[in-house]
Amino acid sequence: MKLVLPFTHSSFGDSTNHRDSEHQIKNYVLAQIPGNFQLDWVDELRSFLTIQELKWPVYLANKHKIQANRNLSKKIKDTLKATTVVIIRPGKIIEYESNLLIGAGAKPDIDFNIKEIHSRTAVTLIRGTPLAFLPNKLSEELQYYTPGLANNFEDYLPHNLWDRAGGKLNDAVVLAARSHAIFDLDVAEARSAIDGLSKPLELSDIQRVFDEEHPFSVDVLNQALSFISDTLLSKDANSKPIVKEASSIQIDALQAADIAAGWASLYSMDDNDRALCDTFGKVIINGQVIAC
Numbered sequence: 001m002k003l004v005l006p007f008t009h010s011s012f013g014d015s016t017n018h019r020d021s022e023h024q025i026k027n028y029v030l031a032q033i034p035g036n037f038q039l040d041w042v043d044e045l046r047s048f049l050t051i052q053e054l055k056w057p058v059y060l061a062n063k064h065k066i067q068a069n070r071n072l073s074k075k076i077k078d079t080l081k082a083t084t085v086v087i088i089r090p091g092k093i094i095e096y097e098s099n100l101l102i103g104a105g106a107k108p109d110i111d112f113n114i115k116e117i118h119s120r121t122a123v124t125l126i127r128g129t130p131l132a133f134l135p136n137k138l139s140e141e142l143q144y145y146t147p148g149l150a151n152n153f154e155d156y157l158p159h160n161l162w163d164r165a166g167g168k169l170n171d172a173v174v175l176a177a178r179s180h181a182i183f184d185l186d187v188a189e190a191r192s193a194i195d196g197l198s199k200p201l202e203l204s205d206i207q208r209v210f211d212e213e214h215p216f217s218v219d220v221l222n223q224a225l226s227f228i229s230d231t232l233l234s235k236d237a238n239s240k241p242i243v244k245e246a247s248s249i250q251i252d253a254l255q256a257a258d259i260a261a262g263w264a265s266l267y268s269m270d271d272n273d274r275a276l277c278d279t280f281g282k283v284i285i286n287g288q289v290i291a292c
Helices: 040-049 058-059 062-067 072-082 091-105 115-125 134-142 147-152 159-167 169-182 215-232 252-267 273-279
Strands: 009-020 025-034 083-090 206-211 241-245 282-285
Touching: 009 115, 009 169, 009 252, 025 072, 025 091, 025 169, 025 252, 040 062, 040 072, 040 252, 058 062, 058 159, 062 072, 072 083, 072 115, 072 252, 072 273, 083 252, 091 115, 115 159, 115 169, 134 147, 147 215, 159 169, 159 215, 169 206, 169 215, 206 252, 252 273
Parallel strands: 009 206, 083 282, 206 241
Antiparallel strands: 009 025, 025 083
16 A cells, blocks of 8 residues: 655646747746745735636736736735746747758658658657656666666657657647656755756655646656656655646636746747746746756
């Protein structure tokens, strides 16, 4: 019988997207807020706007009215500063993959099409996550390779992870963003590394809650986290599912994350990485932590 461990920390994440005008595809923006952060402003803002649920479009329509309330505005800015933002810009990868093929002599619409480019982009995005080739990464932590790791090798090849997530480009985008988010341990304590494999106990000690959007990615992530726990900790000390989805209607932290994602999308739309750095605690773009 497995021991169910309580969670010491939690985080809440919500997302939005915006069109990348240069590449004519949508960028994905995920905001993640520590669960222990003071968010009394969410209820205050709902009352201020006389609404039942706080959503970015309503906030944006009342942005100037909200900013005129200095006390409320400061609380929101403090929350944004505690927020980690994960942005996936697939257009950059699409451009890279296209140029790679063209540079090798291939001709668009003759030797390759947009479907193939999207497939290559999806695999590249997932290859850049901590989940890709996970058994190999775990063997580095253990400093030896077990039969159990070898038996699971196929499951963590990038194209197989993509297939398990749904097999479309958007599935790869969401899985990549959520993967980078759950391996970010800043909700437990400040540190610069985003690879939680070296600290499996802390990784399994953070409940990750996302707004309802993509259940396939939840399954993939929980399977991976269970695999990590079984390999590096103990098969008898596995926690309950670490990642879950929930409706934002009754969770203030998810509503706050929705507002944070909205703000991040405004800056990301203009490729304004400086504004992202100035506004948020940490910014991760296509898997890379931006030096702020």
